[in-house]
Amino acid sequence: MLASLPANLSYQRPKGEQLQEILEGFVATLEPGTRLPSERLLAERYGVARATVTQAVDELAGKGLVYRVHGSGTFVAEPKFRQPQTLTSFTEDMRARGMTPGSIVLAQEVAPASAVIARHLQVVQGTPVVHVERVRTAGGEPMALERSYLPAGRFPGLEAADLTDVSLYSLLAERWGARVTAADQWASAVRLTEEEAGILGVDAEQPALLFQRVTHDQPGNIIEYVRSVYRGDRYEVHHRLERIELESAPPPGAGP
Ligand code: GLP
Numbered sequence: 478m479l480a481s482l483p484a485n486l487s488y489q490r491p492k493g494e495q496l497q498e499i500l501e502g503f504v505a506t507l508e509p510g511t512r513l514p515s516e517r518l519l520a521e522r523y524g525v526a527r528a529t530v531t532q533a534v535d536e537l538a539g540k541g542l543v544y545r546v547h548g549s550g551t552f553v554a555e556p557k558f559r560q561p562q563t564l565t566s567f568t569e570d571m572r573a574r575g576m577t578p579g580s581i582v583l584a585q586e587v588a589p590a591s592a593v594i595a596r597h598l599q600v601v602q603g604t605p606v607v608h609v610e611r612v613r614t615a616g617g618e619p620m621a622l623e624r625s626y627l628p629a630g631r632f633p634g635l636e637a638a639d640l641t642d643v644s645l646y647s648l649l650a651e652r653w654g655a656r657v658t659a660a661d662q663w664a665s666a667v668r669l670t671e672e673e674a675g676i677l678g679v680d681a682e683q684p685a686l687l688f689q690r691v692t693h694d695q696p697g698n699i700i701e702y703v704r705s706v707y708r709g710d711r712y713e714v715h716h717r718l719e720r721i722e723l724e725s726a727p728p729p730g731a732g733p
Contacts, residue, residue, distance in 0.1 A: 568644035597702035
């Protein structure tokens with residue numbers, strides 16, 4: 478495996494920086510789960526201190542490209558899915574990546590809105606809401622756990638619809654003519670509960686991302702509040718940032 482790595486570092490740039498670039502390129506060519514050559518071997522090959530290699534590997538681990546297993550070595554991580562900034566559904570996100578989306582329904586019922594749910598849906602507490610809890614899968618692998626709350630009056634019968642491997646957004650459009658057009662979404666880092674970790678098939682110590690979304694339909698009504706817990710090892714959020722040049726304020730006394 479070492480044979481496919483460049484033989485030498487150049488003298489012109491910091492060694493750690495070069496090593497990191499080399500390893501990043503190398504990791505991109507390997508299958509997830511592949512073990513990297515040991516840090517000792519890499520240090521010997523490039524004639525650098527072991528600490529320099531450790532630091533380069535730390536950088537890769539920080540980017541989520543590799544992970545360490547105590548006592549076994551460093552392994553290539555699974556690629557991360559990007560959460561886009563556009564309003565898409567899980568089904569669309571997965572299909573765009575060539576993956577087969579799926580859902581396993583854990584709960585589906587009508588219940589009175591709690592104070593928190595009522596606040597997000599902007600309804601009176603106790604208003605009937607359809608609560609749907611689904612494990613979202615990609616290629617059969619659990620990716621996220623979603624708890625959605627929708628006003629029952631707007632979607633009569635939703636509590637009885639078959640949501641297994643179905644896109645909720647497609648169903649809302651087909652059966653109730655509801656087109657999602659805008660959403661407010663908040664992302665935060667959370668710890669998984671033991672139960673959530675078990676459902677997602679990951680270690681409870683692993684970080685996760687919580688997305689809360691309040692979704693609006695075409696006339697602007699709130700049609701859903703969702704709490705989605707995504708695996709932190711498989712997801713990253715991508716923001717495209719464009720600089721808006723602020724016009725400088727007109728000088729005092731300038732005309733209209
Ligand atoms: C994403 C969003 C959820 C939304 C879901 C709909 O996962 N985080 O807020 O409910 O998509 O996806 P689908 O139409 O595939 O059920």
